[in-house]
Amino acid sequence: MKYFSNKDIAKLLREISAAYEARGENRFKIVAYDNAATSVEHATSELKDLWEKGKLSTIPGLGKSIRGHLEELFKTGKVKHFDSVKKSLPQGMFPLLDIGGLGPKSAYKLASELDIKNTGDLEKAAKEGKIRKLAGFGEKSEQEILTAISELSLKTTDRYLLTEAFPVAERVLNYLRSHKNCDRAEPLGSLRRMVATVGDIDIAVASENPKAIIEHFKKFKEISRILDAGPRKSSVLLLNGMHLDLIVQKARAFGALLQHFTGSKNHNIRLREYALKKGMSVSDYGIKVKGKLKEFKTEEEFYNFLGMDYIIPEMREDTGEVEAAVSGKLPEVIEIKDIKGDIHLHSSYRIEPSHDLGANSFEEIISEAKKLGYQYVGLSDHSPGFSTHTKTQIIDLIKKRSENIEQLKTSSKNIKVLNLLEIDILANGELSVPEEGLKILDGAIAGIHSSHRHDKKMITKRMMVAINSPYVQVISHPTGRLLNQRDSYEADWPVIFKACQRTATILEINAFPNRLDLTDTLVREAIKQGVKLIINSDAHAIEQMDNMRFGISVARRGWAQRKDIANTLPWVEFKKMFRV
Ligand SMILES: [Zn+2]
Ligand SMILES: [Zn+2]
Incomplete structure (x- = not known):
């Protein structure tokens, strides 16, 4: 069946x-x-x-x-x-x-x-x-x-969202790691580099007993068909249709294998060229010097042997990381533990929104944020539907919601609550909430949710309205892409970055599974232009607040450091950007 x-x-x-x-x-x-x-x-x-x-x-x-x-x-x-x-x-x-x-x-x-x-x-x-x-x-x-x-x-692309493939890989890895002969198990390729979409799932295991590992792997309960199983390799099809390849290597040579199959291809070409100049040749078995093979247990040893610092997988794209590693200038990129709050969260509060409601109450969101160890949390439902409400109705709805949130602010212990809304940048360039409504809030996130097919000039113009508004602190999912569904719209990024920098408007790295937007390349560009960023989950249900980790990987791929990301700031600093 x-x-x-x-x-x-x-x-x-x-x-x-x-x-x-x-x-x-x-x-x-x-x-x-x-x-x-x-x-x-x-x-x-x-x-x-x-x-x-x-x-x-x-x-x-x-x-x-x-x-x-x-x-x-x-x-x-x-x-x-x-x-x-x-x-x-x-x-x-x-x-x-x-x-x-x-x-x-x-x-x-x-x-x-x-x-x-x-x-x-x-x-x-x-x-x-x-x-x-x-x-x-x-x-x-x-x-x-x-x-x-x-x-x-x-x-209809056969690439999976990182967020789809990652949990599957985690289950396989945990299963493999549970075996007594497994010294180490790691994902390979684009999955390990945390690229937004990935092809097949590839996994490497370090073990002195490859046969035992392969036998154990073949019993993984999500396998639908074993395509191939050799002494140290196996290829299977999973029940969900994903293709999974496993390779086993002795622990003493695992570093080079992991490095080689993590890629990217361009990163490895750059490394190979660099090694050749030093009279070395690199492969998935190790590094050869004067015909003699040197093996490596870890990737750290592998990179150090070549005369450079260890490069994290997310940065291995040949965009200057090898040169930086050689000169000891790799930045110390952000980690999940640096995050102190999430301010793009949708609740089930009935504000009669323009778009979807979330699944959980304000209280449930606040309690989840506490569990995650956050110092602050922003409630940012979609604004009331613009075409379905009069201006007075919009303001009344915002007032009522605000009264509700003000009460929660006083009753919530050990966490600060921000009263925000995610407002629409309408097709005509106006914001979906009138000034009188915006004034009631602690701040606002603004994003494009309609007319995505506008041309570059019009999209830029619309975004500039939000950036220039004194009531908007954050621009949500700035490129509008939906992975495997819709391309980014075109915008004049240099102009937008300059305006954000001038007005201290923050661009979001939206960690929602099919967004991961800003993209890693634009993250890096924005940082160069001195633009501040924020990583938000855009969760519509509390389980999704966990997706923050995928936003972190985008930031790491964009070389973001703690100082570049606004929600690494403690509350006393962070609150200065809002009207609280
Ligand atoms: Zn949105
Ligand atoms: Zn949202």
């Missing part, structure tokens, strides 16, 4: 939500399935495992009836109810749901009226000008469909 990963389940739930919508069923059902899909996507354990342990109810947003359907899915491989819901609709509408901006009703209409079976058919119909002729569609929507289809190729 097919294994249903969380990704498969989320997709299935979205299809049912879409099917309900196309059938014009009640709003409540549509939203319930959509929310369920979101919480499955955010789940940190495989649902199948939870179900086996009888813990499916620990996933928020999965009502009793959906849990019942999933139970049927795990037991029988299908859900009768889902099949009957989908059967009444043209099957060709479902593949179209992957196309950005195309809702279920449009997908239904296109599939039924033009007899479209897949995105290929749709692209053809759009190019032939058939879509514009349908009622409710026009030349503009036809063009938008074509653009969205061209962006689909980004989605």
Whole structure:
């Protein structure tokens, strides 16, 4: 029977939500399935495992009836109810749901009226000008469909988000480390360098008994198929569809192997060139000098032998790190323990927001922040919907929320609370909260959440409005990219950096799994221009506050030091940037 990963389940739930919508069923059902899909996507354990342990109810947003359907899915491989819901609709509408901006009703209409079976058919119909002729569609929507289809190729990439692959690798590593013959186990390649997206999972183990390790590895419970197993290597397919390679090496030579397979390719080329000049040649076995091979237990010894400081994996991209290591000038980059607070957090408080609510209350967020050892926490829900509220309504909602937060400020011990909002930089360049509302807050985070396709000039202009506002301290997810879904928009970064530096506006490194935005390269650029940064989780549920670590890895890849990151400051210093 097919294994249903969380990704498969989320997709299935979205299809049912879409099917309900196309059938014009009640709003409540549509939203319930959509929310369920979101919480499955955010789940940190495989649902199948939870179900086996009888813990499916620990996933928020999965009502009793959906849990019942999933139970049927795990037991029988299908859900009768889902099949009957989908059967009444043209099957060709479902593949179209992957196309950005195309809702279920449009997908239904296109599939039924033009007899479209897949995105290929749709692209053809759009190019032939058939879509514009349908009622409710026009030349503009036809063009938008074509653009969205061209962006689909980004989605179907076989690279995984770092945040998807990392927990899987952690489980394998912990499993391997539990074996008595395992001296050390580490990830390799882009995963170890913490690149935003990674291909296969590669892992290396140091052991004097490779056979025992390979045998132990083959019993890992998430393996679906063993593709290959030799004396010191094995290649498998995991239940979630990921490809995993294992290599075992003797402890005395492990350093060179780890270094070699961590890459990057360009970093290794630079090292090789540097070594050659000194009459040495490097490989995954060690360093040869005058025909004699020297082995290394650790990477530290390997780098030191070449006459340079140890370089952390995140910096191995051949962007000057080898030269810096030789001259002893590598910066001491930020670590997770340096972080003193998280100020981009969405709660379940009903502020009637423009975008999604979070899953937890203010109190739950504050308590989680305390658990993480933070000195301060910022509550920053989306602002009230701009198009659905009058100015007075927006201000009233903000006032009511503020009263609530003011009470929490006095009752919260050992942690400081900031009353913030994440406001929209609207398509017309205005902010989604009027000045009178902004004045009530301790500060604001502003970000672009609509009209991402504006050109460079317009995006820059919109961002400048927020940067120049005295009420905005932070610009959230500055490039707007969604990994594997949407490219960054273009912006005039030198101009933006200069303005941020002048107005002391902070740019965010958003640690949300599919954002990791700013990107590592822009982090480095921003720092060079003297711009201050902040790392926030943008968590919509308290479990996601843990994603901070992925923001840290972006900062490290961007060579950020403690002094570059605002939320490494203790509260007494940090608060000076806000109206408290
Ligand atoms: Zn946002
Ligand atoms: Zn947000």
